Amino acid sequence: MEASDIYKCIADPQRLRILNLLEAGVLCVCHLQELLEVPQVKMSKQLASMKKLGLVESHREGTWMLYAMAEPINRLVGVNLRYLREADCTECNQLQLDLLRRERLILRIRQTSNECPESVCQQIGCC
Amino acid sequence: MEASDIYKCIADPQRLRILNLLEAGVLCVCHLQELLEVPQVKMSKQLASMKKLGLVESHREGTWMLYAMAEPINRLVGVNLRYLREADCTECNQLQLDLLRRERLILRIRQTSNECPESVCQQIGCC
DNA sequence: TAATTATATACTATTGACAGTATATACAAA
DNA sequence: TTTGTATATACTGTCAATAGTATATAATTA
Numbered sequence: 001m002e003a004s005d006i007y008k009c010i011a012d013p014q015r016l017r018i019l020n021l022l023e024a025g026v027l028c029v030c031h032l033q034e035l036l037e038v039p040q041v042k043m044s045k046q047l048a049s050m051k052k053l054g055l056v057e058s059h060r061e062g063t064w065m066l067y068a069m070a071e072p073i074n075r076l077v078g079v080n081l082r083y084l085r086e087a088d089c090t091e092c093n094q095l096q097l098d099l100l101r102r103e104r105l106i107l108r109i110r111q112t113s114n115e116c117p118e119s120v121c122q123q124i125g126c127c
Numbered sequence: 128m129e130a131s132d133i134y135k136c137i138a139d140p141q142r143l144r145i146l147n148l149l150e151a152g153v154l155c156v157c158h159l160q161e162l163l164e165v166p167q168v169k170m171s172k173q174l175a176s177m178k179k180l181g182l183v184e185s186h187r188e189g190t191w192m193l194y195a196m197a198e199p200i201n202r203l204v205g206v207n208l209r210y211l212r213e214a215d216c217t218e219c220n221q222l223q224l225d226l227l228r229r230e231r232l233i234l235r236i237r238q239t240s241n242e243c244p245e246s247v248c249q250q251i252g253c254c
Numbered sequence: 255t256a257a258t259t260a261t262a263t264a265c266t267a268t269t270g271a272c273a274g275t276a277t278a279t280a281c282a283a284a
Numbered sequence: 285t286t287t288g289t290a291t292a293t294a295c296t297g298t299c300a301a302t303a304g305t306a307t308a309t310a311a312t313t314a
Contacts (some may be wrong), residue, residue: 004213005219008301013131029261044262063260063311076210083206084130091130101188101286135271140297169273171292175295190281256314263308270301278293284286 001054006076009053014038015046016084019069020058020095021102023081026068028116031109035101061120068088110115128181133203136180140218143164143211146196148229149183150208153195153250155243158236164230173241187198188247 002057010016011042017036027035033043045068050056055077057070063073085099109115109126137143142164148154154162160170174194177183182204184197211219212226236242236253248254 001216002140003214004138004143007134011131011134011138012302013129014140016131028210036248039304040261041305042264045302048262060261060310063258065261076207079210080203081201087130087202089128089130091283117232139272157289166274167291168293172272172273172288174291187280187291190288192291258313259311261308261310265306265307266304268301268303270299272297272299274296274298276293276313278291280289280314282287282289284288 001074003076005072006055009050009055010077010080012046013094014042015050017098018046018050019055019077019096020081020085021098022067024099024102025125026066026126027102028061028064028120030064030122032067032104035098035105052065061123062117064116066118066120066123068089076079078080087103087107087114128201130163130203132180133182135139135184136177137204137207139173142177143171144219144222144225145173145177145209146182147212149194149196150200151226152252153193153225153227154229155188155191155193155247155251157191158193158232158251160187161207162225187237188250189244191243191247193247193250235244 010019014036018032021032028085029047032039032047035070035121036043047058049057050061051058054070056067057067057109058065058067105110109121109124116124116126118127137146141163148159148162156167156170156174157176160167163170174183174185178185181197182201183194185194187193187194212222233251233253235254236248237252243251243253245254
């Protein structure tokens with residue numbers, strides 16, 4: 001996996017946001033959709049491309065697909081996420097905002113029964 | 128200038144190599160061409176695109192165009208160059224190699240009279 | 255078994271980046 | 285003023301990435 005492949009990947013703001021969110025913890029496709037407000041098909045394709053690159057992993061829980069950062073996390077991705085989270089630009093602020101929205105989402109899931117199966121909840125950390 | 132513009136730029140290995148070289152010091156177009164072994168038109172277009180982005184600057188010395196990193200150097204570019212120069216991948220090794228080739232080029236210019244005008248030499252650091 | 259939910263894939267059209275060729279410009283030297 | 289050198293731009297064709305629509309698959313529930 002070359003550096004240029006990584007850069008092509010994170011050159012798409014939406015893919016960068018996905019990596020930023022997954023670095024904070026596991027999420028299922030539908031919650032990623034909700035957080036980023038993108039159509040299902042687009043999210044699915046972007047996740048597939050990053051899985052192909054080896055940046056993320058997925059596993060099924062019932063009808064749900066949980067996505068997580070592939071371990072060990074790609075160092076170049078890590079370096080850039082760390083930098084961008086601290087930096088000040090439109091995209092950088094969005095990354096910080098996304099992490100806050102993720103917190104709120106998890107709180108909501110915790111309060112809403114049957115929003116996701118229990119095994120999923122454990123991994124997401126909502127229960 | 129958004130992060131995604133920077134990533135799109137450095138997602139091209141050749142543009143990354145150019146930035147890597149310019150970060151080490153001023154170079155003229157023809158020497159960049161020689162170091163990277165690319166046709167003139169390609170080099171010229173890539174430099175133009177990076178100038179448009181605000182990453183590099185140029186000024187004319189006679190028939191020569193000297194390119195340099197725009198000051199202050201873009202921080203995201205800096206972070207990535209610093210990381211890649213230390214890392215171990217095909218592209219990273221190339222960056223290190225390029226810097227060595229640059230040293231040798233400058234030595235050669237120093238020994239060859241009239242390879243470039245004196246004012247250029249001063250900036251490149253070859254005399 | 256049929257219906258529903260969550261997700262993935264196939265297909266198509268469009269767009270943007272890039273390479274290559276040709277030509278233009280800017281300056282220097284004769 | 286012509287010639288040469290260094291560099292930039294215009295133009296064109298090609299290819300890869302993307303979005304959107306439709307459909308398929310996989311698991312769950314009724």
